[in-house]
Amino acid sequence: MIKGIRPLLRGSTYSGMLFAYCGAVASLPLLPFALLPLLAWRSAPEALQTVLVLLVWAALIGVVGLARITRRALIASARRLLSVPLPDPVAARRPAHSGADGWRTPLWLLLHVVLGWTGALVSGVLLLSGLLLPGGWLGADVRLSLFGWSVRVEGGWQSWVVALGCLLLAAAVCAVVTNALRWLAPRLLGPSSAERLALAEERELQLAERNRLAHELHDSIGHTLTATTIQAAVAGEVLSADPVAARAALRSIEESARAALEDLDYVLGVLREEKAQTAPTRTLADLPELLDRLRHAGAEVEPELSGALAQVQGTLSRAAYRILQEGLTNALRHGAGGPIGVRVAAAEDGLELSVVNRTEAGAGPRPGAFPTSGHGLPGLAERVRLLQGEMDAGPDGPQLWRLAVRLPVRWSA
Known part of the structure; x- marks a missing residue:
């Protein structure tokens, strides 16, 4: 059991989550540009509009990932916050963003943003719940609602148990997101075939x-x-x-x-x-x-x-x-x-x-x-x-x- 909670006590777990948050925040300036196609297609169903915005947003993020300076910045930040030993990009005869290796950095950036937003939303809700639930120790019931889903937590000691569980789950989400990024970093940010050559x-x-x-x-x-x-x-x-x-x-x-x-x-x-x-x-x-x-x-x-x-x-x-x-x-x-x-x-x-x-x-x-x-x-x-x-x-x-x-x-x- 101690071995299972050990990642939750490491500072590198939360520095990795900070790295994921940075990816989510960095994608926000592209969101207004992703909304532009809606001006020409206002009559589309709401679900289709949402899918269109997400697709355009993902495409813009992928285009940003093609820039060489983006790859250098991602490698430096991943090495610092994820503690992953990644070598600096080297000048290759064939650029790392061409051919079969051209998709690696855009894919990393997309996964980085997706994991960042997912981790931020899930851990944020759990953390907020863990901080608010102990307010029911006076005996009042607490009802949590999110995206049409709701649950009622009885006051008293039960709220403290649920609050502690929410905080542990938030820490577990941080560990999962950080480990996922650490697993992906060498495969997508590591040297390409041209760079290895x-x-x-x-x-x-x-x-x-x-x-x-x-x-x-x-x-x-x-x-x-x-x-x-x-x-x-x-x-x-x-x-x-x-x-x-x-x-x-x-x-x-x-x-x-x-x-x-x-x-x-x-x-x-x-x-x-x-x-x-x-x-x-x-x-x-x-x-x-x-x-x-x-x-x-x-x-x-x-x-x-x-x-x-x-x-x-x-x-x-x-x-x-x-x-x-x-x-x-x-x-x-x-x-x-x-x-x-x-x-x-x-x-x-x-x-x-x-x-x-x-x-x-x-x-x-x-x-x-x-x-x-x-x-x-x-x-x-x-x-x-x-x-x-x-x-x-x-x-x-x-x-x-x-x-x-x-x-x-x-x-x-």
């Missing part, structure tokens, strides 16, 4: 962006840790013999760490859904700075740049920089010393990137190199695949390792 596409874009950020963070932090570890080792070795070279290595460590911190701050801001001020964009224009940091780390770099590299812009330029950064990081980790060849060639039909370094069979990572996680080449392969390019990585001769990437180019005007 848009939500899935939005989620897919978010996952793709997070994967891209993961690649960016892996490339940036991985390269920085490798380079700074080697630079620190070099600085320690030449600190006494060549202080100038040691200071240059320390400056390079500072610059590398600052660039990595910028990338880290940006990624963390996106993951926390904070609005980052500026996104760090490393492009092919930053390649000379990257090569200088490698030289400060003690690496011998032999770059070969050709073609109109300045015309390679946007996503392609950023991706090319990250690919070269990852390739150079792997050369530092696993190379066996000697020069590292870096080739960047921009042709009319594609952008060619390659990193070649010496290696030895059975040789481990270079001393002082940061340990690798083994995700570099798979990440590169995925990045190249997304850009519809080609990648080849493997031995190139007896003591060489070669990373070669070819990316399609769309030249800017």
